[in-house]
Amino acid sequence: MELFEVKILELPKEEILHTIVTRIENEEKTFLVTANALIMLRAAKDDAYKSVIKSADYVVPDGFGIHLVGKIKLRRDIPRYPGIDMVKDLIEIGKNRNWKFYFLGAEEKVVNKMYEIYKDMINVVGYHHGYFTGDGPVEEIRSLKPDIIFVAMGAPKQEFWIWRNINKFEKGLFMGVGGSFDVLSGMKKRAPEWMVNMGLEWAYRFIQSPSKRWKVPFQITEFLFRALFYKGENKR
Numbered sequence: 001m002e003l004f005e006v007k008i009l010e011l012p013k014e015e016i017l018h019t020i021v022t023r024i025e026n027e028e029k030t031f032l033v034t035a036n037a038l039i040m041l042r043a044a045k046d047d048a049y050k051s052v053i054k055s056a057d058y059v060v061p062d063g064f065g066i067h068l069v070g071k072i073k074l075r076r077d078i079p080r081y082p083g084i085d086m087v088k089d090l091i092e093i094g095k096n097r098n099w100k101f102y103f104l105g106a107e108e109k110v111v112n113k114m115y116e117i118y119k120d121m122i123n124v125v126g127y128h129h130g131y132f133t134g135d136g137p138v139e140e141i142r143s144l145k146p147d148i149i150f151v152a153m154g155a156p157k158q159e160f161w162i163w164r165n166i167n168k169f170e171k172g173l174f175m176g177v178g179g180s181f182d183v184l185s186g187m188k189k190r191a192p193e194w195m196v197n198m199g200l201e202w203a204y205r206f207i208q209s210p211s212k213r214w215k216v217p218f219q220i221t222e223f224l225f226r227a228l229f230y231k232g233e234n235k236r
């Protein structure tokens, strides 16, 4: 699907995963965006961010909003692949392949916890919190040569960081994973499955921190309007 000039993948999640795994094995550098309504809305309104998203190798539909637009507008079932599920799948596969992982982002105590949880399961070569000045631990990551770099600094920060720095690395999957570390470390709860399936994950997160996320319901509404009235080519 093409939306706001961004090409969004329309493939079963197994196929997406297979493609990514093959690229990691071949040491092909990859920039992957997991797109939801808020990311797409920002891309529609901010040209700089749109160029960043368009420069990604893959834009995977993470959120229910994109699925809904596909259904109403194109009458197609665009399979969702939530970023946090892809993170879990890659960890599972990476276990047996001795891939090197680097965790970048979230608060220090959260990313420390991530390391503690995963260090015996997978090869975590390094980690760093996401509150740094400049571009942070780029040199360290360069020298460690990880196969996968999860960047958990929220949108748009994580995508801008990847876009600014990806050329400095020889290989690796660079993937923005939003608040995934908060959930995987056990610091925050993910929405229950029925809410995820009904497309209400945003509402669950909204209830968790309404003062921080008061704009979200308006942004989702704006995304739906803009997307439904968007006149693109809508090719697959």
Ligand code: UDP
Pocket (backbone or CB within 6 Å): 105, 106, 107, 129, 130, 131, 152, 153, 154, 155, 157, 177, 178, 179, 180, 181, 182
């Ligand atoms: N975060 C970060 N650096 C920042 C801002 C945010 O590492 O400068 C982290 C934050 O601690 C959280 C994650 O980014 O773990 C996602 O933040 P948020 O929930 O605001 O973003 P979203 O998941 O909605 O993209």
